[in-house]
Amino acid sequence: MSDMLRRKFLSTLGQIGLGIALSSSVAVSASAADKVKIGVFVASSALPYYVAAERGYFEEVDLEVEPVFIGTHPLIVQAMVSGDIDAVSNLVSLEGANINALRPDTMQFIALYGQNSEYVMEQFVVKPDSTATSIADLKGANLFSAPGPANLGAAKASLLASGLGEDEFRIQEQGMGNHIGAMQSGNFDGGYTLEALASIMVDLGIAKRLETGVIAKYLMKDETAEAYAAGAAVSGKLIADRPDVAKRFAAAWAKAVKDANDDPSARSLLAEMKVPENLTETVPLAHFSMVSDLSEAELGEFQSFVDIGVDLGVVAEKIDVADITEAM
Numbered sequence: 001m002s003d004m005l006r007r008k009f010l011s012t013l014g015q016i017g018l019g020i021a022l023s024s025s026v027a028v029s030a031s032a033a034d035k036v037k038i039g040v041f042v043a044s045s046a047l048p049y050y051v052a053a054e055r056g057y058f059e060e061v062d063l064e065v066e067p068v069f070i071g072t073h074p075l076i077v078q079a080m081v082s083g084d085i086d087a088v089s090n091l092v093s094l095e096g097a098n099i100n101a102l103r104p105d106t107m108q109f110i111a112l113y114g115q116n117s118e119y120v121m122e123q124f125v126v127k128p129d130s131t132a133t134s135i136a137d138l139k140g141a142n143l144f145s146a147p148g149p150a151n152l153g154a155a156k157a158s159l160l161a162s163g164l165g166e167d168e169f170r171i172q173e174q175g176m177g178n179h180i181g182a183m184q185s186g187n188f189d190g191g192y193t194l195e196a197l198a199s200i201m202v203d204l205g206i207a208k209r210l211e212t213g214v215i216a217k218y219l220m221k222d223e224t225a226e227a228y229a230a231g232a233a234v235s236g237k238l239i240a241d242r243p244d245v246a247k248r249f250a251a252a253w254a255k256a257v258k259d260a261n262d263d264p265s266a267r268s269l270l271a272e273m274k275v276p277e278n279l280t281e282t283v284p285l286a287h288f289s290m291v292s293d294l295s296e297a298e299l300g301e302f303q304s305f306v307d308i309g310v311d312l313g314v315v316a317e318k319i320d321v322a323d324i325t326e327a328m
Contacts, residue, residue: 114226120284
């Protein structure tokens with residue numbers, strides 16, 4: 001082959017190679033995963049997020065999901081309003097209902113998490129040597145509460161519904177990270193806390209459970225009812241601007257919800273929330289449900305709970321749960 005032919009041949013190969021490289025780059029760019037930022041409140045009700053992340057369910061639907069860990073529900077709502085997050089793994093539902101009452105279409109719940117004495121999340125704990133047998137026995141007690149208006153409101157309302165007077169107990173908000181220290185300090189007789197912190201405190205020997213499922217028992221007046229006190233939500237902006245992304249996110253979440261309910265091995269992921277390994281098999285879990293799977297009766301229970309939030313002054317005004325739920 002002459003030098004001229006050789007140079008022409010190599011030049012042609014180079015152009016072909018460049019073309020392949022460019023086309024490959026375009027293909028990768030075209031299929032780059034859509035990004036979603038999700039607010040995560042570290043409690044056992046966040047389990048579906050860890051399942052979806054660890055088992056590749058987001059990647060399966062071409063999503064790159066970035067967690068933003070937020071310690072209080074009002075800050076989660078603020079982040080949703082500001083556009084700093086697109087979704088939330090486990091928001092107190094009354095906080096979501098309230099912001100939608102004030103600013104319609106801020107967010108839509110795609111999943112709701114039922115809790116009662118069978119599906120345990122919220123509960124009162126007391127000192128190990130307490131003689132109290134129910135929350136009605138907490139007369140004169142100094143208590144702490146999980147943070148946010150909805151948690152504090154539910155805790156106070158449950159105490160009042162048990163028969164205590166407003167001046168017969170003291171209760172104040174404490175960040176979730178402070179609950180173990182609050183019990184260890186000796187400054188509190190007990191408190192209203194969430195899983196998995198309650199199980200950790202019991203395991204450490206610094207607290208014992210007093211009553212679980214107090215929302216269903218004292219506020220809904222039905223111990224078997226599921227209080228849909230938390231859930232996963234996506235922002236109204238995500239639904240409006242990137243509806244396909246919202247649908248894919250919901251599809252991944254549905255797979256994670258099923259695993260969280262039905263696959264015992266999913267419990268091992270509680271360790272990602274700093275739950276000791278010896279407790280991952282016993283920490284109580286809420287009942288995770290996609291909105292699309294809820295019956296009319298179950299949505300009615302959610303409406304009842306939101307109406308209670310209105311009565312407590314936690315939700316600004318009456319709101320129809322059909323306006324804050326999305327069956328994707």
